[in-house]
Structures are given as structure tokens and as C-alpha cells.
Amino acid sequence: MQKSRAQIYDELLVLKCQQGNRDAFDELVTRWQKRLWLYAFQVIRFESAAWDIVQETWLAIIKGLNKLSDVAVFPRWVFKILNNKCADWLRKQQIQSRVNNQHRNHTHIDERPTSNDEQSEFLQAAIARLSANQRALLTLRYQQGFDISEIAEILGVPEGTVKSRLHRTVTELRQLMGVTHNE
Amino acid sequence: MNEFEKTIQVTLSQTGKFDAGKAETLRKEMVQMFEGKLKKVKLWTWAFLLIDGIIIAGGISSLLVNLLITKNTNAMIISAVVVLIAHEGTVLIKLWYWVLNTKYGVLKELKQLQLQIAELTGKNPSSEN
Numbered sequence: 001m002q003k004s005r006a007q008i009y010d011e012l013l014v015l016k017c018q019q020g021n022r023d024a025f026d027e028l029v030t031r032w033q034k035r036l037w038l039y040a041f042q043v044i045r046f047e048s049a050a051w052d053i054v055q056e057t058w059l060a061i062i063k064g065l066n067k068l069s070d071v072a073v074f075p076r077w078v079f080k081i082l083n084n085k086c087a088d089w090l091r092k093q094q095i096q097s098r099v100n101n102q103h104r105n106h107t108h109i110d111e112r113p114t115s116n117d118e119q120s121e122f123l124q125a126a127i128a129r130l131s132a133n134q135r136a137l138l139t140l141r142y143q144q145g146f147d148i149s150e151i152a153e154i155l156g157v158p159e160g161t162v163k164s165r166l167h168r169t170v171t172e173l174r175q176l177m178g179v180t181h182n183e
Numbered sequence: 184m185n186e187f188e189k190t191i192q193v194t195l196s197q198t199g200k201f202d203a204g205k206a207e208t209l210r211k212e213m214v215q216m217f218e219g220k221l222k223k224v225k226l227w228t229w230a231f232l233l234i235d236g237i238i239i240a241g242g243i244s245s246l247l248v249n250l251l252i253t254k255n256t257n258a259m260i261i262s263a264v265v266v267l268i269a270h271e272g273t274v275l276i277k278l279w280y281w282v283l284n285t286k287y288g289v290l291k292e293l294k295q296l297q298l299q300i301a302e303l304t305g306k307n308p309s310s311e312n
Contacts, residue, residue: 020221047200058213120197
């Protein structure tokens with residue numbers, strides 16, 4: 001697969017950081033900050049905690065950046081760290097189980113959305129009802145644009161598991177939204 | 184990607200209010216941390232060189248004293264070995280640094296070349312940040 005300009009540029013920045021270039025690190029943080037925060041927020045659903053997790057992730061990046069032998073794996077490596085930090089946080093807060101128990105019912109939202117805005121709002125509510133693992137999966141696939149093999153590497157599960165979980169999650173979302181066919 | 188999946192993609196990108204102020208503060212903090220780490224590495228390098236220099240100077244002095252005054256052959260050999268080990272340590276550190284530096288330099292050149300090729304071929308990806 002051919003790499004995009006942005007990916008190559010990120011790799012270049014990582015190399016410069018490994019050489020001890022401060023400005024390159026500054027730019028890398030600027031470029032990646034939002035992506036990391038959005039993922040953390042999607043998974044844990046707490047804004048301030050998401051910032052803490054992003055900070056911890058950056059600290060881990062600073063610590064381990066020079067040990068990264070292949071700069072091409074930087075996105076996967078970063079998201080793996082981030083995902084582990086989110087999992088640690090959820091474990092500490094024991095929110096995951098509570099969220100699962102409270103929200104993981106299979107009833108769909110009463111009214112079917114009509115306009116695009118409404119649909120987006122309904123979908124946001126439906127996504128919030130999913131478990132943290134399911135939100136992580138959706139975010140990695142649809143927001144961050146990773147492919148199945150990359151997601152498998154980030155989450156540390158086989159590709160088949162990612163595919164089935166993703167399928168189940170999308171089906172569940174459809175049920176929550178009351179969508180029964182491919183629109 | 185079907186319509187529903189596209190809607191998921193759009194919805195996910197709209198979720199959460201990204202606080203630019205917090206991002207800026209965090210960026211500054213992280214850059215400071217990175218600089219701190221660089222300083223630490225620099226400090227360790229200088230400390231190593233200083234200790235190495237002291238060992239070499241001590242070894243040479245001991246060698247000279249044993250050679251010119253006490254005429255102790257065993258002590259002379261030990262001093263020479265200490266000087267050689269300390270010297271080789273410095274050489275190895277320099278070698279390690281240059282190998283790494285060259286590796287990063289070559290990789291950087293390659294990436295810049297890839298970047299230019301990507302720009303010339305006009306590849307403008309949707310995943311661009």
C-alpha cells in the first residue's frame with residue numbers, strides 16, 4: 001500500500017525527534033494531539049481524564065521514542081500505548097463494567113431520525129451506549145482510518161476477532177438506531 | 184464503506200469538544216519534557232566523558248610515575264591497561280553515536296525523497312491531517 005504524504009511526513013518528524021530535534025517534536029505533538037484526544041475521549045467519555053491519558057501517552061512516547069526501530073509503525077505504536085492507558089484508566093475506575101451493565105440493552109431508540117442532524121445525534125447517543133471496547137473499535141476503524149490488521153495489532157487480538165467484533169458492533173448500532181437495511 | 188458506515192465516520196468526528204487551550208498547554212509541557220530528556224542525555228554524555236578523561240589522566244600519571252620513579256612493571260602494565268580501556272570506551276561511544284547519526288541521516292534522506300515523490304505524483308490522501 002502506498003503511503004500518504006502525511007504519513008511520510010510523520011515518519012520524517014519521528015526520525016528527527018529520534019535525532020533530538022526539539023522543533024520536530026513540537027510539530028509532532030501539534031499534529032497528533034487532536035487525534036489522540038479524540039480517541040481517548042471516545043473510549044472513556046470524560047474530557048479531563050482524556051487529557052490526562054493523552055499526557056501520559058506523550059510521556060510514554062518521549063520515553064520510548066528512541067527504542068522505536070521502524071518509524072513506519074509509529075501510528076500503531078502510539079495508539080497501542082493510548083489504548084493501554086485508556087484500558088488502565090477504565091480498569092481503575094471500573095466504569096467499563098458499569099457502563100456495560102447499565103447501557104448494553106438491545107432496545108433501539110424509540111423514534112427514528114429523519115434529518116441528517118437528527119440521525120447524527122441519535123447515532124452519537126447510540127455510540128455512547130456501546131461498551132468502551134466497541135467504541136475503541138469503531139473509533140480506530142472509522143475515525144482514525146486504521147485497517148483490520150492494524151487494529152488487530154493495536155488491540156492485541158487476532159484479525160478475525162476484530163472483523164467479527166466490528167460486524168457485531170455495527171449490527172448493534174443499527175439495531176439501536178432502528179436501521180434494518182443498508183442505507 | 185456503505186452509507187451507515189459513512190454516517191458513523193462523520194458522527195465520530197463530531198463528538199467531543201477539543202479544547203485548543205488545553206492542547207496548547209499540554210504541547211508546551213510535553214516539549215519541555217522532551218527538552219528535559221535531551222538535556223539529561225547530554226548531561227550523562229558529558230559526565231561519562233569527564234569520568235573517562237579523569238581515568239585516562241590518572242592512568243597516564245600513574246604510568247609516568249611508575250615508569251620514571253618507582254619502576255614498578257606490574258603497576259605500569261595495570262595503568263596502561265586502564266588507560267587503554269578508558270580510551271576504547273570513548274572511541275566506542277563516539278562510534279556508536281556516529282553509527283546512529285548516520286543511520287538517522289540516511290533514513291531522513293530517504294523519507295525526504297519519498298515525500299518529494301509523493302508531492303510530485305500529486306498524491307493527496309484523504310487521511311492527511
